[in-house]
Amino acid sequence: MATEKIGRTLLVAAAVALGCSAMVSLAIQFLRPVQDAYAQLGRNRAVLAAAGELPETVSDRMVVSRYLDLDVRMVDMSSQVFVDSSPVGDARLYDHWALGEGSPLLLHVSAEATSDQPSLLPRYVPVYLVWEGQTLHRLVLPIHGQGMWSTIYAYLALNGDLSTVAAMQVYRHGETPGIGDRIEDPKWLSTWIGKRVYDDTGRSQLHVTRGSSDSPYRVNLITGASVTSEALGNIVRFWLGPQGYGPLLQALRGSTLPLNPP
Amino acid sequence: MNYRQYLTRPLLDENPITVQVLGLCSALAVSRSLRPALIMAASVFCVLVFSNLAVSLLRGVLPRSIRLILEVTIIASAVIVVDETLKAYAPDISQVLSVFVGLIITNCIVLGRAEAFAMRHGPLESVADAVGNGAAYAGILLLVAAIRETLGSGTLLELPILPTTASGGWYPPNEMMLYAPSAFFIIGLLIWGVAAWRHKANRSPHSELETQPAHLKYQETAG
Numbered sequence: 281m282a283t284e285k286i287g288r289t290l291l292v293a294a295a296v297a298l299g300c301s302a303m304v305s306l307a308i309q310f311l312r313p314v315q316d317a318y319a320q321l322g323r324n325r326a327v328l329a330a331a332g333e334l335p336e337t338v339s340d341r342m343v344v345s346r347y348l349d350l351d352v353r354m355v356d357m358s359s360q361v362f363v364d365s366s367p368v369g370d371a372r373l374y375d376h377w378a379l380g381e382g383s384p385l386l387l388h389v390s391a392e393a394t395s396d397q398p399s400l401l402p403r404y405v406p407v408y409l410v411w412e413g414q415t416l417h418r419l420v421l422p423i424h425g426q427g428m429w430s431t432i433y434a435y436l437a438l439n440g441d442l443s444t445v446a447a448m449q450v451y452r453h454g455e456t457p458g459i460g461d462r463i464e465d466p467k468w469l470s471t472w473i474g475k476r477v478y479d480d481t482g483r484s485q486l487h488v489t490r491g492s493s494d495s496p497y498r499v500n501l502i503t504g505a506s507v508t509s510e511a512l513g514n515i516v517r518f519w520l521g522p523q524g525y526g527p528l529l530q531a532l533r534g535s536t537l538p539l540n541p542p
Numbered sequence: 543m544n545y546r547q548y549l550t551r552p553l554l555d556e557n558p559i560t561v562q563v564l565g566l567c568s569a570l571a572v573s574r575s576l577r578p579a580l581i582m583a584a585s586v587f588c589v590l591v592f593s594n595l596a597v598s599l600l601r602g603v604l605p606r607s608i609r610l611i612l613e614v615t616i617i618a619s620a621v622i623v624v625d626e627t628l629k630a631y632a633p634d635i636s637q638v639l640s641v642f643v644g645l646i647i648t649n650c651i652v653l654g655r656a657e658a659f660a661m662r663h664g665p666l667e668s669v670a671d672a673v674g675n676g677a678a679y680a681g682i683l684l685l686v687a688a689i690r691e692t693l694g695s696g697t698l699l700e701l702p703i704l705p706t707t708a709s710g711g712w713y714p715p716n717e718m719m720l721y722a723p724s725a726f727f728i729i730g731l732l733i734w735g736v737a738a739w740r741h742k743a744n745r746s747p748h749s750e751l752e753t754q755p756a757h758l759k760y761q762e763t764a765g
């Protein structure tokens with residue numbers, strides 16, 4: 281009698297667990313495409329905001345059409361030049377942050393930089409150019425790296441001089457709500473505007489540090505969220521450095537790499 | 543009791559928040575403005591109806607020794623489905639509600655109704671009970687949220703109601719309303735009001751038949 285009861289208990293437990301997991305998987309299967317579409321929309325919005333092309337009120341449809349109008353170039357991170365064609369297809373739709381582990385499109389970089397920076401970079405990265413007539417107005421660069429608990433994804437926009445910050449836009453992260461998520465605060469992000477990212481010798485020098493925001497190379501950290509905000513500074517420094525966009529930007533600034541409006 | 547009583551009793555006499563003092567945590571956390579509160583109320587409502595129905599249908603086969611675990615499994619699955627649905631169709635509000643949707647799993651109203659009611663009643667009665675309790679929770683949450691948004695931001699569903707001084711009007715927004723403790727005060731006043739009203743009603747000749755106040759029955763599950 282007792283064994284039969286245990287058998288029945290296990291059976292009911294298994295059946296309920298199976299039924300519940302089937303329900304959850306079905307729902308997620310069904311909802312994933314909608315969630316992905318919203319994620320894509322959010323990414324478009326973040327790029328446009330960094331590009332300075334996002335009006336206050338704008339419909340979802342407008343966001344997509346404005347995003348598709350941007351001048352997108354694909355950067356090959358192994359040679360750090362623009363490439364016209366890449367194996368990943370349309371640069372406007374490519375999400376280099378969605379690559380899975382072990383993807384052949386990931387590139388090993390030497391771990392000479394500080395250890396908390398990515399040692400695997402996407403081989404192809406889309407960057408966005410905003411033109412004003414024939415002159416470059418802004419260059420929007422996707423950046424990512426380790427925060428306190430999570431990977432932080434952001435867009436850094438440089439002015440046409442390719443050495444001062446035009447805008448900083450945090451796109452996605454998993455930092456603590458109410459603490460680390462203050463890096464999204466528009467007021468704090470606006471303190472990045474105008475900061476210089478390279479010193480006179482061309483080294484990537486922007487730091488997020490405590491209490492010295494007068495310097496053109498310093499952004500004041502967020503008290504209480506110092507780890508996350510400093511991490512964002514490290515991420516920017518890494519991506520503008522020799523293993524990130526540094527050589528590309530140097531070539532563009534020195535006009536050794538021609539750059540023309542589309 | 544008939545179905546109508548299952549539906550209406552939770553609204554005032556056995557209100558899960560003001561009388562049984564259940565499900566307070568989320569009522570405090572997500573009542574800062576009306577729009578997220580609406581979504582939260584709808585989420586709790588759906589989870590409550592689903593869990594009451596499922597538990598009631600399975601009440602004959604659920605082994606008593608593990609029934610609580612299975613009830614929580616059912617509730618948790620419903621909460622995940624609701625959470626994913628919000629992430630797909632209301633991503634902005636889903637971000638505002640953040641962990642509080644997931645925390646519906648620990649909302650005592652849901653497990654309380656499954657355990658105290660659905661385990662002992664048929665599916666139709668259980669659904670009626672869930673609808674009543676869901677509506678009661680929603681009513682209090684929306685009332686608190688409406689008060690907090692009006693006094694704290696001068697708006698309702700983001701539409702201006704009171705002209706704030708910041709926009710050149712006469713109303714200086716009460717910033718305390720934007721913080722969680724204000725929900726304590728409002729709910730406290732509501733509990734006091736309902737208790738005073740019940741006290742008065744109980745002394746009227748019509749309700750002398752009622753011997754034991756209904757809320758004493760499940761009070762040990764409060765949380």
Ligand SMILES: Cc1cc2nc3c(=O)[nH]c(=O)nc-3n(C[C@H](O)[C@H](O)[C@H](O)COP(=O)(O)O)c2cc1C
Binds near residue numbers: 429455459502508509
């Ligand atoms: C549960 C918990 C979560 C935290 N999350 C973060 C976070 O996401 N980002 C962050 O920078 N600090 C976070 N902190 C705070 C850090 O531990 C640290 O106290 C803070 O960054 C120090 O800031 P200060 O140097 O300005 O005092 C968290 C702390 C706790 C207890």
